[in-house]
Amino acid sequence: MIENVPEKAPEPITGPSVVVLDKQVPTVSDVQQEEARRQTKMDAAVAFAREKSDRVRKLAASQQSPFQGNSTGKVIIPNTKVGQGYDLFAPVDKKKMKVLFDWLKLDPDAFINILRLQYHKNPHHFRSGRIYFLDHVFSRIWRDKYPEFKSSEPDHNGCKKKAPWRGVDDIYAPVNFKNTHWIAIWILIPKKHIVIWDSIAKHISDEELAEVMEPDQWIIPYLLVECAGSGELCVQYTLKPFTYMRVTAGVSQCRAGDCGVFTLMYIECHALGMSFSPAFSSRNVKAIREKMAVDIFQEAPESHDKENNDNDENVTTYEQ
Structure with a gap:
């Protein structure tokens, strides 16, 4: 027979307790601290690598020769960076863009050449098949030579200076x-009339405009008579x-500096x-300039040269 003896309760601990921490588990x-040390070592390694890569490396004496331009060592140890010479996404240089726009503004003949080219390629796009685009060089010499023309003696036809047209x-x-x-x-030869479009109407007074237009008023009739020669055409x-x-009605006005583009x-x-569309306004002048520049460099990339090959046949006419 087994006797059941009751278990004794554990005696309470009266002294201080001790907790043992596991050193394998980091706090x-x-x-x-470990991450900071690792980052410091990484930064130091990167800095050292950069200094080493930027250092100018020298070839050994055996690799230097006045008779060999490129040795194996020069290929293995390049001292200059190659590729990525410029940023193709860099913003446009505003100074260069200003030069382009200023040139476009001061040299309208470049765009006149574009109109000539388009008229030659697609004459059906234009309002008439008997149009001519006169460059400003011709009209400038026309006006410069007008005093000489005015003072010259008429020939037997009543004409003075000879110019074919x-x-x-x-x-x-x-x-x-x-x-x-x-x-x-716009010179209308059949009607013997000239229409003027001015983007800043107040810039030129009526008296100044009369002085500007006088050469055109007088020289064109002489050109027509001279070109007609004799016969039925001369009678016209x-x-x-x-x-x-x-003309002022319906003619778009612009700010100062944009008159060349509007012309x-x-x-x-x-x-x-x-x-003249309402979109043809000062608000859109930048887009108009950009379109003109693209057309010029796309259709006639050499039109900005000093020598105008498109008008060489008229060079002698300027001096007559």
Whole structure:
């Protein structure tokens, strides 16, 4: 028979208790300190590698020869960086863009050449098949030589200076006023009349405009009579001066500095048989300039050269 003896309760601990920590488990502070040490070592290694890569390396004496331009050592140990010579996503240089726009503003003949090229390729796009785009060089010499023309003696036909011109009904030309302003003119030969489009109408007074237009009024009739020669064609023309009118209704106005662009747009729009759109305004002048620049460099990349090959056949005409 087994006797059941009750178990004794454990005696309470009266002394201090001791907790033993496991050294294999890191604390939060230990992790942070280790990460800081690791980052410091990594930064030091990266700095050392950069200094080593930027260091100018020298070839051994056996690799240096005046008779061998590139040795194996020079290929293995390059001292210069190659590739990635420029940032293709870098913003456009505003100074260069300003130079381009200033050139486009001061040299309208580049865009006149574009109109000539387009007219030659697609004459059906334009309002008439008897159009000529006159560059400003011709009109400038025209005006510079006008006093000489005016003082010269007439020939047997009543004409003075000889300049060939025929087969044209409409002439478009940019005209410069004292190197401060541009206007566009449309010469209607059958009607013996000149239409003027001015983007800043108040810039030129009526008296100044009369002085500017006088060479065109008088020289064109003489050109027509001289080109007609004798016969039935000669009867159509007289030496009576052309009339002119400055049109203001429906003509878009611009700010100072944009008159050259507007002058060219007047010519292009009217030659195409289009009216002056409301979009043709100072708000859109930057986009208009950019389009002109693209057209010039795409269609006639050499039009900005000093030698204008497109107009070489008329060089002798300028001096007559």
